[in-house]
Amino acid sequence: GIQVEQSPPDLILQEGANSTLRCNFSDSVNNLQWFHQNPWGQLINLFYIPSGTKQNGRLSATTVATERYSLLYISSSQTTDSGVYFCAVGANAGGTSYGKLTFGQGTILTVHP
Amino acid sequence: EAQVTQNPRYLITVTGKKLTVTCSQNMNHEYMSWYRQDPGLGLRQIYYSMNVEVTDKGDVPEGYKVSRKEKRNFPLILESPSPNQTSLYFCASSSRERTNRSGANVLTFGAGSRLTVL
Numbered sequence: 001g002i003q004v005e006q007s008p009p010d011l012i013l014q015e016g017a018n019s020t021l022r023c024n025f026s027d028s029v030n031n032l033q034w035f036h037q038n039p040w041g042q043l044i045n046l047f048y049i050p051s052g053t054k055q056n057g058r059l060s061a062t063t064v065a066t067e068r069y070s071l072l073y074i075s076s077s078q079t080t081d082s083g084v085y086f087c088a089v090g091a092n093a094g095g096t097s098y099g100k101l102t103f104g105q106g107t108i109l110t111v112h113p
Numbered sequence: 114e115a116q117v118t119q120n121p122r123y124l125i126t127v128t129g130k131k132l133t134v135t136c137s138q139n140m141n142h143e144y145m146s147w148y149r150q151d152p153g154l155g156l157r158q159i160y161y162s163m164n165v166e167v168t169d170k171g172d173v174p175e176g177y178k179v180s181r182k183e184k185r186n187f188p189l190i191l192e193s194p195s196p197n198q199t200s201l202y203f204c205a206s207s208s209r210e211r212t213n214r215s216g217a218n219v220l221t222f223g224a225g226s227r228l229t230v231l
Contacts, residue, residue, distance in 0.1 A: 042222070
């Protein structure tokens with residue numbers, strides 16, 4: 001199956017700092033999503049981005065499918081950004097954005113005030 | 114309120130005693146899936162379902178069963194639980210029609226079910 005590696009495993013920031021999280025995957029995919037798990041365990045979908053660049057407020061993501069990696073950018077970080085960020089990928093029939101999904105191990109982000 | 118509801122939220126059981134974790138969504142979503150989360154391993158997909166009576170294995174299906182007899186429900190069945198199935202379990206659902214501002218077919222997760230098998 002597809003292997004997914006995220007880096008760094010842990011990241012500690014001061015409020016206001018910027019950060020870049022990376023997701024490498026081992027095979028071609030047609031489904032790539034980023035998720036945030038807050039300190040209370042709630043999982044929220046951030047982006048569906050199998051290729052290209054998208055932005056949503058202080059967050060943006062870029063996937064370079066030909067080189068098999070994706071980056072999640074967090075600008076002007078806030079304490080509420082703390083939690084675990086997961087990348088998940090899939091290679092599903094028909095190019096559907098859901099189906100079999102393989103998650104990375106996550107990046108634990110801690111933002112201090 | 115649109116949501117995915119899992120029950121029970123917490124359960125301690127013993128090896129071999131069959132149990133079912135229920136998952137229900139009220140959003141008329143076609144797609145539902147189950148994941149387990151273990152420290153250092155992230156989330157791993159157990160089973161998923163593209164629609165009623167259509168299910169398929171994820172990455173770690175061994176020891177689990179699912180059924181999708183109705184669109185809203187997707188129960189996870191552990192016929193003979195073992196201690197290595199102690200984990201935090203999440204159910205999620207999605208519709209191919211719904212998107213959020215960032216373009217995702219929004220995968221909505223339940224609150225999680227923490228299962229301990231002694």
